[in-house]
Amino acid sequence: MRKTAAFIFILFVFISCSNDDDRSSQHEELDFILPSEIYPDKGYTLNFSKEKPKGFPRRHKNIEGVEYDLIYLPGDFLAWKEQQMSDMDIPFDTLKQQYSQLEYYMLRININQHGKDLTNYSDGDPVDNDKRISFLAFGMEKNIQLEQEGLTRNPAIFHFERTFKITPYNTFMIAFDKGTIEDKNRTIVLKEELLNHGLLKFSFSEDEILKANKITYKKKV
Amino acid sequence: MKKEKSFLILLFTLVIASSVINLFHLIKEHQHQTGFVRMNQIWEDLEMRKELEIQLEEKSRSIQSDLAYLEGQLNQKARKGESSKEYQQLQNAYLFKKSQFENEYDELAAKLNEQIDMQLRAYIKEFAQLNEFSYIHVLDPSSSLLYASDDQDITEEVTLYVNMKYQGLK
Numbered sequence: 001m002r003k004t005a006a007f008i009f010i011l012f013v014f015i016s017c018s019n020d021d022d023r024s025s026q027h028e029e030l031d032f033i034l035p036s037e038i039y040p041d042k043g044y045t046l047n048f049s050k051e052k053p054k055g056f057p058r059r060h061k062n063i064e065g066v067e068y069d070l071i072y073l074p075g076d077f078l079a080w081k082e083q084q085m086s087d088m089d090i091p092f093d094t095l096k097q098q099y100s101q102l103e104y105y106m107l108r109i110n111i112n113q114h115g116k117d118l119t120n121y122s123d124g125d126p127v128d129n130d131k132r133i134s135f136l137a138f139g140m141e142k143n144i145q146l147e148q149e150g151l152t153r154n155p156a157i158f159h160f161e162r163t164f165k166i167t168p169y170n171t172f173m174i175a176f177d178k179g180t181i182e183d184k185n186r187t188i189v190l191k192e193e194l195l196n197h198g199l200l201k202f203s204f205s206e207d208e209i210l211k212a213n214k215i216t217y218k219k220k221v
Numbered sequence: 222m223k224k225e226k227s228f229l230i231l232l233f234t235l236v237i238a239s240s241v242i243n244l245f246h247l248i249k250e251h252q253h254q255t256g257f258v259r260m261n262q263i264w265e266d267l268e269m270r271k272e273l274e275i276q277l278e279e280k281s282r283s284i285q286s287d288l289a290y291l292e293g294q295l296n297q298k299a300r301k302g303e304s305s306k307e308y309q310q311l312q313n314a315y316l317f318k319k320s321q322f323e324n325e326y327d328e329l330a331a332k333l334n335e336q337i338d339m340q341l342r343a344y345i346k347e348f349a350q351l352n353e354f355s356y357i358h359v360l361d362p363s364s365s366l367l368y369a370s371d372d373q374d375i376t377e378e379v380t381l382y383v384n385m386k387y388q389g390l391k
Contacts, residue, residue, distance in 0.1 A: 059389050063343045187389055198336030199272065201389035 059202035067110040070202040075099035080217035102175035110169035143191040253355035256375035
């Protein structure tokens with residue numbers, strides 16, 4: 001009798017406490033994204049520990065149903081990813097060295113409309129679509145800058161990945177010269193012209209960047 | 222026996238207390254949380270507006286300097302006493318340019334206002350969803366809300382969230 005009563009009491013206390021915990025843990029994970037979420041088909045596994053972040057720092061904006069995600073990608077990760085995909089036996093350290101000169105970011109813009117992406121989101125004529133593709137490939141680069149305490153830097157690399165409307169999102173790889181970036185917080189500013197969403201800012205702290213750089217990767221066996 | 226009875230009473234009281242707390246949480250969760258904002262105050266403290274207003278001021282300065290140049294030319298012609306036909310042509314050109322510049326300025330102002338409005342709505346919606354608000358009302362002289370208690374005023378929290386979101390800090 002005593003045991004049953006004690007069990008019921010513990011159960012009540014447990015139910016009372018469980019809801020709030022769920023909410024707080026969801027909020028904590030908002031700023032990070034796992035590589036498996038960025039590249040769902042690859043199934044990457046990385047070595048995350050308690051001191052290291054749960055994923056890569058990510059900033060998210062949703063303006064009028066259009067989702068903007070800016071993700072910081074450590075150079076080591078890109079080197080590791082290339083090694084995983086490549087058939088050639090390039091040493092990991094060599095690839096790491098190649099990726100060490102720049103600071104990489106991935107911008108993903110999701111239009112959230114079936115069968116549509118940034119190139120064909122509105123029912124314009126094909127000429128409009130071609131103009132949009134041309135803008136995304138060559139014009140948009142001029143609208144992106146890295147800002148640190150009022151000083152701006154232009155991208156050293158800008159690449160628009162075409163998905164030919166298979167996905168509702170478009171991906172852009174952006175890289176800035178590490179030599180020009182100071183060890184301070186940085187803000188990536190996108191002057192969005194295509195959808196007239198205006199100035200979109202994505203800030204990352206120096207600490208976040210340093211933590212993400214500490215993630216280690218399993219070498220290819 | 223007596224000891225067992227008092228233990229059971231204590232346990233029963235604790236279970237009841239725990240149920241009441243649980244019920245309270247449940248009611249709270251299903252309650253419609255509402256708040257109101259003073260839009261004028263948010264607009265006043267909006268970082269995005271302040272930055273875009275600088276853009277507008279720059280545009281205005283550039284227009285003023287172009288118009289001043291044209292006006293100078295016009296005055297020069299007037300001083301030289303050139304024929305009224307030529308003067309009239311230049312004056313027409315000046316008026317045309319002035320109206321063109323004004324249109325450009327108005328277009329830019331409308332575009333920037335639209336950008337502010339879109340981002341502001343998006344961030345307020347996000348704030349509401351994150352903090353489980355069912356409604357956020359606007360209290361200003363033109364709104365249909367006649368009265369709201371001060372403890373429901375979330376203007377400061379919303380302004381802080383919107384500015385942080387605009388700066389990309391969240």
